[in-house]
Amino acid sequence: MASFRYGFILLVMLALAAVPTVAIAIDEPFYVSLFTRMLVMAIAACSLNLVLGYGGMVSFGHAAYLGLGAYVVGIGFYHASNDGMEWALNGWMHLALAITIPGLVALLIGAISLRTRGVYFIMITLAFSQMLYYFFIGLERYGGDDGLSLWFLSDFGGVMDMNDDVDLYYLSYGLLLVILFLLYRLVNSRFGMVLKGAKSNERRLMAVGFPTYRYRLVAFGISGAICGIAGFLMANQSEFVSTAEMHWVHSGDLIVMVVLGGMGTLFGPVLGAVGFLMLEQYLPELIRGGCEVIGGNNCGIAGEYWKIVFGPLLIMVVLFARGGIDGLLQGKVGRNG
Template sequence: MQRWKQEVPAVLLLAGLGLAPFIGFGEGYVLTLLARAMILAMAAVSLSFIVGGAGLVSLGHAAMLGFGAYAVVILDDLQIVEAMVVLPVAMLAAAGFALVTGAIAIRTSGVHFIMITLAFGQMAYFTATSLSGYGGDDGYTLYARSEVNGARILSDRLGFHFICLGALTLTWLFCRMLLASRFGRVLRAVRGNPMRARALGFSPYPYRLVAYVIAGAIGGAAGFLFANATEFVAPAYISWQRSGELLFMVILGGISGLHGALLGALGFVLLEEWLSHQWEHWRIAFGVLLILAVLFLPNGLAGIPNQVARMFRRG
């Protein structure tokens, strides 16, 4: 029961996103913005799963999203637009990349793991820029969004909003279930003390690799949705800057729980959007606010209620 109390902010946030189109946020532009936030939140939750659950701080997670998006591009060029085909291919492509790169990267730890994932991410980025048949640096515009049994469900803004919300909810519940399972307990034990885990008979490597592949597959699903949301895919989706943004969403929300990634992603996207309409040089103010958030919110946005409660107890 205590664990579920910690997830109340996530439940309220997901419920709020479900009600948003009916309480004054049903305009096309707002729905597009919320869809983008929810898709990035999916990727952030999958990253939080390996950062908080397995202690794997990846700086190449955007490559998973990029592999999913480029799977959509390649199949679109082949005139294959059925979502029941495209989505599994996108997830398998990202999971395959995670398996191959993770098999190498997970043999390291700490800053070495960060740098190796960054290197693999950059390799994927430069590979994408060289794909002249799919736009290269200029990117690729989809002919149309993916279809579901011939129906253009993803082309309807309201329908797409709830598809993204459903995907985000399933991602959060699935990752939470995994962390609460025996598999998740072993992951946390390995993160806390690998030597003790080995002494108890658990080899850290396969558990971490499986977690990394699962996060990759979820990133691929997010890439599928992101490609359909923008109807455009470019190498920028795979850049280290995007990976840095995803990692910062996790830190901004708080790595103590998956709900932090939800809060961090939504807060990041909405703050970025609001500031961009207020000032031409909004990135300066954005950077300052993010630094202040790190300094004064050590437990992220998810930790604000506890901080407020402690302040009142002291007062």
């Protein structure tokens, strides 16, 4: 089964690389933006997987770092278009700030949250992300509740053009590959061993002399920084920044992606993000189709209620397929996650 698993993952990654070419060939440019969104969510899910899958910290507030990364682009745009500060559109600066600011905020939030354990940790990360959510709603200057429409995107000079969907797609793809490589190196390093060790038996690790709190905190900060990159890409993809993306339901979506794909595996979150967005895109049509097959009335409306299927589906995954997609590829079925 192992070779099948690697083959499948390789196939998915290669297929992702070919998306823009195929989409343009069949004249369906919509697919480029759909798959860009998948890549962006894959990056965010990978960042969450570092703390959730490898570190065993159930962070229920990662949408906040996604939002912070997006607001870096949004606030830069605001000052460039309203105060004439052309330099505020610089893409390299956006990227650098979208890594450092969410990273630092994650360190701050992590420093307080990691003092607690278990359910407290879940609820505190949730509450802090809501705090940032309301903070940005309160910032009327940068759109508040309504968000900001971006007429200018991050400017990378002549290197690439964010208005070009294909450029943005390959930037996201490249960043995803770099992040996957870095995560691979990270989790297989001494640092990663300590992180995984602290998940399975913290007391023993502390007895050996590792300050697990600091290791966890650093992992939390790195995770926030990576999630910020996803936010930067998301703002450029949707050409819109709003607080809606910071809402806690999106933190829940991210957890679902990680678990759906397979926690604590390198490619699991990528599979999970692709699978999640595929379901979001095609489950309504599937329901509509199924409704027509059995000859129901008002099938067009039935598709709108796809979450009524999706919710219980999620519960089934939790109860019966803890390993997620990656676990299924390895032939593991059942509760071992």
